[in-house]
Amino acid sequence: MVTSARMTAKEELQRLEDERVNMRAEAEAPFRTLRLVIFGFSVASAGVGTLISLPQLAGALNGGRNAMQVDDVLTNLAINIGAVTIFAFLFRQDWKAREKQLVRLGRESALASQRVLLANGKRRTLRDLQGTSRCVLLAGTPSQVAASLAAAEPYREQLLQRGVFIVPVPIFDEPASSSGSGGDEQQGQQQQAAATIPPLERGDLRWRGEAQQLQGYKQWFQDQLSFSSSKVTSDTGLYVGLRLDGRVRASGMGGAPWARMVAELAPLEGESKWAGMLDGFDGDSAPR
Structure with missing residues (x-):
């Protein structure tokens, strides 16, 4: 009974997560469902018209009584076949776009559920930070993450004004032993990172946090990389920058481009807040 209850709770959480993803998909593309209905109905309507035209064509060719002219039937048949082809193509393209969107939103939702330790000792999910923080995840070996974190220090005040919150994620260069348990592996990563x-200080509350349950982050990054031809090695790191709404806005190999982020992101506080017409829109900070 306990196992059944746990499974039921897990299924309920998954259902709520799926609903959240579907609502975000609908918000991003509010007319896609309507387009799919229109395209699907058009395909069905033109298909029926094609089926009706076939016996009409047979009657016209055989010179049946009250039969339509062959040219008229051929014209109708061509129009219906063309409509089926065009609307089927449009339906397929929109459906494929919807599937890609759901996959992306699903990955972003999975990332949002990852937990982070704040400088005040509280644990929050990345979803809890949405709306107030632009999270930047630094993944790699402990030395790579530390180097990227140190590179952000000269821009600290400017990044804080823009709501940038850094989450170091040292998930690579795991212990050489592959026979250890998952818990020993995660503990080894945390000790190596330390x-x-x-370590977090009181003044880091709005600046950075500490990733919790590294295995979850590692699985997410591995899934993310499976959609790309890029491979992370011991010589490379990885960064992922999130928008205020939690969507992935930029990602790349190596350290995060802090100077570019300062130049492109609109401040959330200070005298220059909302100074430009396009302020508030998170732009791409990927290196070019």
């Missing part, structure tokens, strides 16, 4: 990444 040797190079500075």
Whole structure:
């Protein structure tokens, strides 16, 4: 009974997550469902018209009584076949776009559920930080993450004004032993990270946090990389920048482009807040 209850709770959480993803998909493309209905109905209507035209064509060719002219039947048949082809193509393209959108939103939702430790000792999910923080995840070896974190220090005040919140994620260069348990593996990663990444201080509350349950982050990054031909090696790191609404706005290999983020992101506080016409729109900060 306990196992059944747990499964039921898990299924309920998954259902709520699926509903959240579908609502976000509908918000991003509010007319897609309507387009799919129109395209699908048009395909069905033109298909019926094609089926009706076939016996009409047979009657016209045989010179049947009250039969339509062959040219008229051929014209109708061509129009219906063309309509089926065009609307079927449009339906297929929109459906494929919808599937890609749901996959992307599903990945973003999975990332939003990852947990982070704040400087005040509280644990929050990345979803809890949406609306107030532009999270930037730094993944790689502990030394790579520490180097990227140190590179952000000269821009600290400017990044804070823009709501940038850094989450170091040291998930690579795992212990050489492959026979250890998952818990020992995660503990080894955290111990290795502690040797190079500075511990959280009270003043880091709005600046950075500490990734919790690294295995979940690692699985997400591995899934993310499976959609790309790029491969992370011991010589490369990875960064992922999120928008205020939690969507992935930029990602790339190596360290995060802090100077570019300062130049492109609109401040959330200070005298220059909302100074430009397009302020508030998170732009691409990927290196070019």
